[in-house]
Amino acid sequence: MRIVVIHGPNLNLLGVREPDIYGKLTLEEVNQRILDLAQELGIEVEIVQDNSEGALIDAIQRAGAEADGIVINPGGYTHTSVALADALKGVSLPAIEVHLSNIQAREQWRQKSMTATACLGVISGLGADSYLLALRGLVSHLEGRGT
Amino acid sequence: MRIVVIHGPNLNLLGVREPDIYGKLTLEEVNQRILDLAQELGIEVEIVQDNSEGALIDAIQRAGAEADGIVINPGGYTHTSVALADALKGVSLPAIEVHLSNIQAREQWRQKSMTATACLGVISGLGADSYLLALRGLVSHLEGRGT
Amino acid sequence: MRIVVIHGPNLNLLGVREPDIYGKLTLEEVNQRILDLAQELGIEVEIVQDNSEGALIDAIQRAGAEADGIVINPGGYTHTSVALADALKGVSLPAIEVHLSNIQAREQWRQKSMTATACLGVISGLGADSYLLALRGLVSHLEGRGT
Amino acid sequence: MRIVVIHGPNLNLLGVREPDIYGKLTLEEVNQRILDLAQELGIEVEIVQDNSEGALIDAIQRAGAEADGIVINPGGYTHTSVALADALKGVSLPAIEVHLSNIQAREQWRQKSMTATACLGVISGLGADSYLLALRGLVSHLEGRGT
C-alpha cells in the first residue's frame, strides 16, 4: 500500500510560522513522525511540499497514477481552489484532508473548505496528529475496516 | 484517564438510518469498537446517547466534573446550537467533534459547525473510525504528545 | 393502518395563544376532530404533544417502529431543526407537515421549513383543517391513490 | 358555491413532463378527479389552464367577479410573480395554492412562494391529491367550518 502525503503552501515554514496557531514542530519533525508511523503500519509513504497550486495539482495527478490514497493539507488553497478539488475528483483515490489548526474555529473565510468536497473526510485541529490520524484512517479505509 | 463519548440525536438509529450516508454498523457495534480501543489504550470510557439538546448539555456538564476529555457527535444540533457550544466552552475539557459523514461535502447548511468553535478539533467522514481516531487524538493530546 | 399525529411546542396553548393567528379551537377540540375523521376513515390514530425537541425526535422514532405514517406540526422547530428533519429521514415512513397558519405569508424567518425537506408534502394555513386534510392525504398516499 | 381551479404554465404537459417529479396522471385525468369530487361535494367547478402570466391574471380577475374561491397552481410563476400575487390580493376571494411536488424539498429558488403571500393556505407534495384536498379545504373554509 502506497500513500502520498501532500503539504500545501507555507507548510515549509512550520515551526517558525505563527507557532501559537500551527505548533512548534518543524516540517521535518512532522514528516519524521509520519514516516515512523508508516513503518509501524507497514506501508509506503511519499511526502511532497510545494507552494504552487499548479505543482500541487501535478502531485495529485501523479499520485493518481502511482498510489493508493492521498493525505493532503491544501493550506491557504483550501478555501477557494476549485482546481485542486477538480484534481482530487479527477483521480480515483480516496483522500483525507488535514489541517493543523481547527479551521472551523478561526476566521470566517477559513471555515469553508472547497477541497474537502472532493475528499473522503477531514481531520483538523490536532497539530501533527492530524496527519498521523489521517494516515491511520486512510489505511483502515483502504483495508475495508472502519465501516 | 477518563473520556466521555457523547452521541447526539438520531445516532441510536445507526445502521438503520440512511445507511448509504451513515454506514451499516449499529450504535452498539460502534460502541463496542470504542470500548475495545479504550481497553487497548488503557483508558476509561463512558458512552452517552440522547436525542435532547438539554440532556446533551447536562452530559457535557457532568463530564466537566468527572472526566478528562470529551468526544462528541452533536448530530443535527451541530449546525445551530449555541447552547451546546456554550456548554463545551463552559467546562474546561478538551473536546473533539466527530461526524460519520463528511459534512463539508453535504448540503450547504451542514457545512458550518457551530459546536466546533468550542472544540480542539474535528474529525469527519470516516464512519466509525471517526470516533476511534478521535479517541486516539484526544489521548495523545492529554498525554502532551501530538504537538 | 396506524398514523401518529405529532404536535410540537406551544400547541398545547391552542385556543388561548394568539387566536387571531392560530384560531379559537383548543387542542382538545382539534384532537377530537382528528379522532372523528380517523373513525370515519377506519384508521387508528395516536396523538402526541410535547414542547421538547428531543421528545419529538423520540416520538418520531417510536412511530417509525409502530406506525404507517406521520402527521407532524413541528411548531417553532420547523424553521431551524436539522435534528427533527434527520429523525424524519431516519425512519422509513411518509410524513406530512402541517401548519395552522400560512407560514409563507408570515415573518421571513417562518417562510423556510427545514423539516419539510424530509416530508412527502406540506399543508398550511387552513387551521384545524390542515390536520384533517393531511390525514386524508396520508391515507390516500398509503393506499396508493393520489398519483 | 362556485370555485375556479387555475393551472399555470406547463401543467398541460402533465403526465409527460418529468413524471418522476410530477406524476404520471395527465391533466385530463387530474381534471376528471377534480370534477368528480366537485360533484360529490355538490359544488360547481370551472377549470382553466394557461401558459401566459397575463392570461392567469385575467382568469383570477374573472374569478373575482364570478366565483366564491380559487384553487391555483401558479407553476413556475410561483416564485417571482408579484403581478399574480397582486391579482390574488386585488380580488376578494379566498385562494389556496397547490403544488404537485413538495417545493420546500426542491431547488432553493423553488422554496419561496411569492404568490402564497396572497393566499389562505398552501398544499404541496401530494400530487393530484393536492388539488382534491385544496377543494375540500376551500369548501370547508367557505362553509365556515375548519376553524
Added chain:
Amino acid sequence: MRIVVIHGPNLNLLGVREPDIYGKLTLEEVNQRILDLAQELGIEVEIVQDNSEGALIDAIQRAGAEADGIVINPGGYTHTSVALADALKGVSLPAIEVHLSNIQAREQWRQKSMTATACLGVISGLGADSYLLALRGLVSHLEGRGT
C-alpha cells in the same frame, strides 16, 4: 406632441383593489383626469392597459414608432422584469415611471425597480397625481425646460 400612458397588470382593478393602498378612484376616473390635463397642455395622449408582460412590451415598441414619450406604471412587473426594461431601453423615447403608492415605503421586494433603470425619472406615492405630474414633467422635458 404625443405621449403614450401605459398601465400594467391589475390597474384595471383600480378603485376596487386594496383601496387603502391604491386609492378609491377607478381607472376610468384616473384616465379622465389624464385626458383633461392632456387637453389643458395641448398634447395628444393614448392610454393602454394590459395584464400581460408581452403585450406591455408590444405597447412600448409601438410607442417607440409613433410617440414622443412614455408614462408607464409597470405594476407588479416593476421589480423583476428585465424584458420590460430592455424594451424601454430599446426604443429611443424618454419615459417616466409612476406608482400610485410609495414603493420605497412598502415590502422590501417592492423597493427595487428594475424598469426604472431604463427611465428618465420616477414619481411614486401620489395616487392619480403621480400620472398627472409625470405628464407635466415629460412635456417639460420634451420642450427642453426643466434643466
Added chain:
Amino acid sequence: MRIVVIHGPNLNLLGVREPDIYGKLTLEEVNQRILDLAQELGIEVEIVQDNSEGALIDAIQRAGAEADGIVINPGGYTHTSVALADALKGVSLPAIEVHLSNIQAREQWRQKSMTATACLGVISGLGADSYLLALRGLVSHLEGRGT
C-alpha cells in the same frame, strides 16, 4: 398654505457639481423657479439649505411647528439616515422626497432611500422639475385633490 423646501448636503454646489448628473442650473436658479411657482400657486414657501444632518433635523422639526408640508432633497443622507427619517415621522406633516437624478438608475447604494419610508411620495430624475412637481403634488394633496 406654507411649505418648507429643504435642500440637503452639497446642493449649494449645484450647477458646478457634476453637471452631467445634476444639471447646469445653480441653486439660486432652482430656488427662483420654486418661488415663481409658489406665487403662481398662491402659497408661501420657505427654502433652507444645509450640509449638516443635525441642522436638517432641526429644519424638519421647525417645519413641523410652522408649516403645512415639506419638500425635501436629503442628498447623500437619503440612503442611510435613520435620524432624518425619524424626524420626518416625528412631525405630523406630509413630505415629498425629491432627487435631481434618477437614483434607481445609479450606483446600487443610491437605489435604497431610508428617508422615503417616512414620506408620502418620491419624485426623482427630473432635475429642477422634480422640485416643481413635488410642490404641485404637495399642494394637491393638502387640498384633498389627487386621490
Added chain:
Amino acid sequence: MRIVVIHGPNLNLLGVREPDIYGKLTLEEVNQRILDLAQELGIEVEIVQDNSEGALIDAIQRAGAEADGIVINPGGYTHTSVALADALKGVSLPAIEVHLSNIQAREQWRQKSMTATACLGVISGLGADSYLLALRGLVSHLEGRGT
C-alpha cells in the same frame, strides 16, 4: 405580585464558566441578590433554571398561568429559538430579557435576539445587575409607572 425568573442553558455553571465574560458570582449568589431585592420590593419571586429548551417552554407556560411577569435569560437559545419566542407570545405576560454580557458587543451570531421580539424590553451587559434592574423595571411596568 408574582414574578418568575427563568435561567436558560449553562447558567448553572455561573462563576465557573468563562468568568471573564460572565463574572465570578455563582448562580446561587445571583439568585440570593434577586430574592433580596424581591423582599425589598415586596414581591414574590420564583426562580427556575434548566438546560432544556422544552423545559423552558414549560416554565414559561406555567408562568403564564400563575404569575404576573417574567424575567428570562434564554442563554444560547436566545439567538435561534422560534419556539421560546412563540411561548412568550403565547402567554399574556410582560417579559424582560436579560443577559449578563453585552451581546451586541460579542460574536455576530450573538447580536440578534429571536426571543427579544416577544419581550417588553432587554437589559444586557450589566452582570448580575441585569437581573436586578429587570426586576425593578418589570415591577415599575406592572404598577403602571415608567411610561
Added chain:
Amino acid sequence: MRIVVIHGPNLNLLGVREPDIYGKLTLEEVNQRILDLAQELGIEVEIVQDNSEGALIDAIQRAGAEADGIVINPGGYTHTSVALADALKGVSLPAIEVHLSNIQAREQWRQKSMTATACLGVISGLGADSYLLALRGLVSHLEGRGT
C-alpha cells in the same frame, strides 16, 4: 432533422436596439443567415419570435411535439423565468441557449441564466454567429458527433 429557433422579447428590435451592444444586423438579416446555414447543413429550420413569456412556452411545447432540437435566445426572460426553464425541461429535446452579447460581462443581474439550467449548452457574445454556431453544435450533437 428539424430545429426550431426561438427569439425572445425585444429581438424584433434588432439592428435598432442599442446597436453598440446587440449589433447592427436586423432580425431579418440574422434569420436569413440562419436559413442559409440550414440549407448548407441540409436541415429544416423554423423561426419564431415573440415578446410574451406564455407564447414562448407555447412555442417550446410545440417544438417538443414537432422538432428534434431547439435554439433559444430567451432575452430578458433568461435571468428569472422558472416557467421557461420548466418548459424546456418538460419537452424531451436538446436545446442550446444563445445570446448576442456576452452576458457574463454585463450587469450582475444578467450574469445568471435560469433557463440555461435546462439546456445542453450556452453560446454568448458572438452576435449573429451565436445562432449559427448553436445550429452547428446542435446538429453535431443530434448526429452523435461532438463527444
Added chain:
Amino acid sequence: MRIVVIHGPNLNLLGVREPDIYGKLTLEEVNQRILDLAQELGIEVEIVQDNSEGALIDAIQRAGAEADGIVINPGGYTHTSVALADALKGVSLPAIEVHLSNIQAREQWRQKSMTATACLGVISGLGADSYLLALRGLVSHLEGRGT
C-alpha cells in the same frame, strides 16, 4: 460621582413623536425623573440633547474629561454611526446605551446597534425607565457592585 446623560436626535420631540412607540412623557418630564433619581442616589447628573452627530461626539468627549460615566440614547444614529462608537471607545468611561422602545422587536435595520459595541451594556424597551435603570446600573458598576 458625576454622570452625563446624552439624548440623541429627535428626543426633543418626546411626547409628541409617535407616542404609541415612544410614550407620552415629554423630554422635560423624563429629565425630571432622571434628576429626581440622581438626587435619591446622591450623584450629580448633567443632561444634554442634540440633533447633530458632531455635537453628540463633542458631548461624549467633554464627558470623557469631566465625568465618571455616560448614559446615552443615540437615537437614529445608533444603527450606523461608527464615529459615535469611536468617540465612546476613545474616552475611558463606562457607558450604558438606552432606548425607549425595544429595538430588537422593530424594523430589521433597527435591530443592530453599532454604538452598543462601545458600551458596557444596553437597556431598551422600558420607556423612561430605561434611563432610570441605566442610571442605577451605572452607579452600581462605578461603585464596584453588580459583579
Added chain:
Amino acid sequence: MRIVVIHGPNLNLLGVREPDIYGKLTLEEVNQRILDLAQELGIEVEIVQDNSEGALIDAIQRAGAEADGIVINPGGYTHTSVALADALKGVSLPAIEVHLSNIQAREQWRQKSMTATACLGVISGLGADSYLLALRGLVSHLEGRGT
C-alpha cells in the same frame, strides 16, 4: 491567422476524469479535432496545457505577442481568478472562453465566470465541439464576419 488554444488545470486528465461530466475523449483526441479543423479553416493553431495559474498567464502574455486570438478553457480557475482575467484584458487579442460542460447547470460556484468578463464570448456544454465552435467563431470574428 494564428490562434492559441489554452487548456487549463486538469484538462490533461480528459477522458479519464469524471467522464459522465467531461466526456470520454482524451485531450489528444480533442486536440487532433482542433488541428483538423484548423487545417480545414486554413489557420495556424498552437495548443498549450498547464495546471499552473502562473503558467497560463505566461501563455496568454506570449499569445498577446505572437497570435491573433485566444481560445481558452480556464478550468477550475474560471470562477475566481482575477489574475487570469487581468492577463486577458492586458493583451489586445479577442478571446473566447470554452467549457466542456454547461457550467450554468452545475454547482452554484461554477455558474459565475470571472475570466469571461475579459472575453468576447463564451461557449459551454458542447464537449469537444465547444472548442471547435469557438475556433470557427473566433475566425469569423477576426475576418469581420458575424456582426
Added chain:
Amino acid sequence: MRIVVIHGPNLNLLGVREPDIYGKLTLEEVNQRILDLAQELGIEVEIVQDNSEGALIDAIQRAGAEADGIVINPGGYTHTSVALADALKGVSLPAIEVHLSNIQAREQWRQKSMTATACLGVISGLGADSYLLALRGLVSHLEGRGT
C-alpha cells in the same frame, strides 16, 4: 501650491484614544510634522479638524474654492458617508484619503471606504506617516510627476 488637510471625528483625541491602534502622538504633534514637511516641500498647508459631518463637507467645499488638493482622514464617516463622497466629487480637486491604522486589517465594517470612491488614492496603516506620504504623493501628482 496650497493643500488642505482635513481631520475627521475623534482625531482631536489622538494620543489618548486607543493608543495601541492609533499611536501615541497627539494631534498637535502630527500637525507639526505635517507643517514641517510642508515647509520642506515649499507648499502652503491649512489644517482643519471637526467632529461634525456637515462641517467637514463645508471644509471640503471651501477647499474646492481656495486650494489645489486635499488630504483627508474621514475617521468614522469613512465607511458610510455618501454626503462626504459627494462633496469630494463635487469639488474639482485631487484628494488622498489617509488612515492611521490599516482599515483592511480591522473589523469587517471598517474595510469598505465609501469616501475613497471619490479620491485619487488611499494611504493607510502607517500612523502619522500616512499624512506625510499623502502630502508628498499629492504634491507629486499636482506637479505631474508620479505617472
Added chain:
Amino acid sequence: MRIVVIHGPNLNLLGVREPDIYGKLTLEEVNQRILDLAQELGIEVEIVQDNSEGALIDAIQRAGAEADGIVINPGGYTHTSVALADALKGVSLPAIEVHLSNIQAREQWRQKSMTATACLGVISGLGADSYLLALRGLVSHLEGRGT
C-alpha cells in the same frame, strides 16, 4: 537595510496593459525610479516579478530570511489569496501593500484585499508613486520614525 519589492501577476505588462488604468510607465521605468530612491535613501533594494502565486510565496519566504521589509503589489491575487496572506504572516517582516490604481474605486470584487490583512499598511491609486511612498514609509517604520 534591505527591502524586497515584489511585483505580482501581469505587472510585467505595465505601460502596455490598460494604460488608462495603470499608467504609461513600463515596469523597467518604475523599477528605475525605485532604485533611484533606494540610492537616495541609502538602502538596498531587490526587485522580483512573477506571474505565479507559488513563486510569489517563495519570494516572500526568501525575503523573510534575507531582508528587513517587503513592498508588495499582489496584483490580481490581492483579492482572494489566503496563501499569500499566510506567507506574509508567516515571515516576521513588516510589509506594505501597493496598488497602482485606487482599488476602492473600482469593481466591487477589487475593493477587498485579502493580503492587506497581513500587512502594516496599504498605499493605492498613486501610480508609480505608490511604490516610492511605500519605500519611504517602510524605511521610516524600520527606523522607528512615523509613530
